[in-house]
Amino acid sequence: MFKGLQPVLYGGREVYPLVEGGKGVSATNHASSGAWAAAGGIGTVSAVNADSYDPEGRIIPQVYSGMTRRQRHDELIHYGIEGAVAQVERAYELAGGKGAININVLWEMGGAQPILHGVLERTRGKVAGVTCGAGMPYKLSEIAAQYGVQYLPIVSSGRAFRALWKRAYSKVPELLGAVVYEDPWLAGGHNGLSNAEDPRKPQDPYPRVAELRVVMREGGVPDTVPIVMAGGVWRLDEWEDWIDNPELGSIMFQFGTRPLLTQESPIPPEWKARLMTLEEGDVLLHKFSPTGFYSSAVRNPFLRWLEARSERQIAFTKESIGDHAFELDVGIGTKKNYWVTKGDLQHAREWFAQGYINAMKTPDDTLVFVTPEDEKIIRKDQADCMGCLSQCAFSSWADNEKNSTGRLADPRSFCIQKALQNIAHGEPVDENLMFAGHAAFRFKQDPFYSNGFVPTVKQLVDRILTGA
Structure with a gap:
């Protein structure tokens, strides 16, 4: 010993x-x-x-x-x-x-x-x-x-x-x-x-x-x-x-x-x-978890997908205020007015041209641009929520009388129950959350x-x- x-x-x-x-x-x-x-x-x-x-x-x-x-x-x-x-x-x-x-x-x-x-x-x-x-x-x-x-x-x-x-x-x-x-x-x-x-x-x-x-x-x-x-x-x-x-x-x-x-x-x-x-630095300390806690996982394609989704994000206002003087003309599909900065309008148009044609609102008055296929997956995962957390940012579930956090469900996060069950039971590691400590390299x-x-x-x- x-x-x-x-x-x-x-x-x-x-x-x-x-x-x-x-x-x-x-x-x-x-x-x-x-x-x-x-x-x-x-x-x-x-x-x-x-x-x-x-x-x-x-x-x-x-x-x-x-x-x-x-x-x-x-x-x-x-x-x-x-x-x-x-x-x-x-x-x-x-x-x-x-x-x-x-x-x-x-x-x-x-x-x-x-x-x-x-x-x-x-x-x-x-x-x-x-x-x-x-x-x-x-x-x-x-x-x-x-x-x-x-x-x-x-x-x-x-x-x-x-x-x-x-x-x-x-x-x-x-x-x-x-x-x-x-x-x-x-x-x-x-x-x-x-x-x-x-x-x-x-x-x-x-x-x-x-x-x-x-x-x-x-x-x-x-x-x-x-x-x-x-x-x-x-x-x-x-x-x-x-x-x-x-x-x-x-x-x-x-x-x-x-x-x-x-x-x-x-x-x-x-x-x-x-x-x-794994190489040193392949484990990422990130804040995509629906728990609200930081967490550490292998920076595989799944995590990079979440990172890229959050990067396709712009802030908006409901009225023309200050720099938010340009009306968003892509990615919504509704008659509502969304006012953004000139630079963000250009970003939104670029993302739209790349196929990220759907914009999803977040609880922080921002919009994230996703493909129609991704939005369909996000919506289904949110609808299938079974309350695996005491409160969940992704689905807005909370273990209270109303079973709600009172906040808009956050499309920048993910269903952690699905991702962990999938990887543990043989689904592709690149498509799911792969927890590991920072010494895994x-x-x-x-x-x-x-x-x-x-x-x-x-x-x-x-x-x-x-x-x-």
């Missing part, structure tokens, strides 16, 4: 301080998390729209038949509970009594609380802890206490943890299993950048984690409660000064990207092959993966334990 690294007591047994990241929609399942636990670490089942199975073991397609979004939302919750329960049960069996099994949920996912209750009620004794981020999960400790499991909030700053601790977690301190620091510039998936932080200026994680430990100590949290470093973790020898460091206290490490490329990883072969080809550089070698989870964990 790498020098200084020590097992920690978690879930009633000693485990390696190595946590598998619980990656979104079906990118982490029972096979990978069960194997990670069997290797002595903490495996993490993704409880976000997880797959369930028929009696023959085939994945049950998540088909929605409800006529209304609310009806489809209820179906989503049902699928979410059944899928997560199936994944936990299989992972627990694969673990064979070794390591530990956590589940991961997004606080801002649709139906997060009923899904958590439904899963934890049916998996008593099999789930050691719940990791949860993507928002401020104030009720996480309260829910964990009802089922006697540990809770592991995901935060990106000491300030965020302080707010959670003061409002709720201080009431259930004994079940705080760890605090996950997810670096907002390095982690894959959704990132917790605040308005005060510049997405183009990454900060060193060490002082941010040291500050988090100070905040935890102020709240009376003992140093034996680990901080889990998540985002950008590849080799332990690069984090040597973090291990057995009195300033940081107990430290664990979360691996999100590396477990994607294992034999047990459920992602399709095309996705695994693409990971082997290292697959191509790391000699461990030379000649296309894909390790088992056990081989990967053994490799990590050497420091490499």
Whole structure:
């Protein structure tokens, strides 16, 4: 084992301080998390729209038949509970009594609380802890206490943890299993950048984690409660000064990207092959997600399509005001008046000539120019919404009495449920959202993966334990 690294007591047994990241929609399942636990670490089942199975073991397609979004939302919750329960049960069996099994949920996912209750009620004794981020999960400790499991909030700053601790977690301190620091510039998936932080200026994680430990100590949290470093973790020898460091206290490490490329990883072969080809800078920190959060994904043709769509965008006014003195004469197909600048009028005419003949309004009083085919896809995806998020910019769904954000649906975004389900179940990687951490380019550089070698989870964990 790498020098200084020590097992920690978690879930009633000693485990390696190595946590598998619980990656979104079906990118982490029972096979990978069960194997990670069997290797002595903490495996993490993704409880976000997880797959369930028929009696023959085939994945049950998540088909929605409800006529209304609310009806489809209820179906989503049902699928979410059944899928997560199936994944936990299989992972627990694969673990064979070794390591530990956590589940991961997004606080801002649709139906997060009923899904958590439904899963934890049916998996008593099999789930050691719940990791949860993507928002401020104030009720996480309260829910964990009802089922006697540990809770592991995901935060990106000491300030965020302080707010959670003061409002709720201080009431259930004994079940705080760890605090996950997810670096907002390095982690894959959704990132917790605040308005005060510049997405183009990454900060060193060490002082941010040291500050988090100070905040935890102020709240009376003992140093034996680990901080889990998540985002950008590849080799332990690069984090040597973090291990057995009195300033940081107990430290664990979360691996999100590396477990994607294992034999047990459920992602399709095309996705695994693409990971082997990535160069530094191929993962983009962007803000196209309908959650409103920044997120990190491979800059494939799908993301470039979203980038290009937003670039074909102009501001308008309903009256001739200032520079907006030129009436738009292309791209609308209605009798309404849209006033734009001279330069934007020229842009609109150029886009129209290129086939982007339909203009779609955004909530920000702009128009984006798209092809008729693209508008048809956007409209259909918006109409098919099943409320997979607590609120969605793309469809204007919100989990409230009116089931609406009260804002115009935003055509610059996309249906994240569709894109993630598609790529996880074998649809072309170039046409869907491909989450990855910013260290994914290292697959191509790391000699461990030379000649296309894909390790088992056990081989990967053994490799990590050497420091490499």
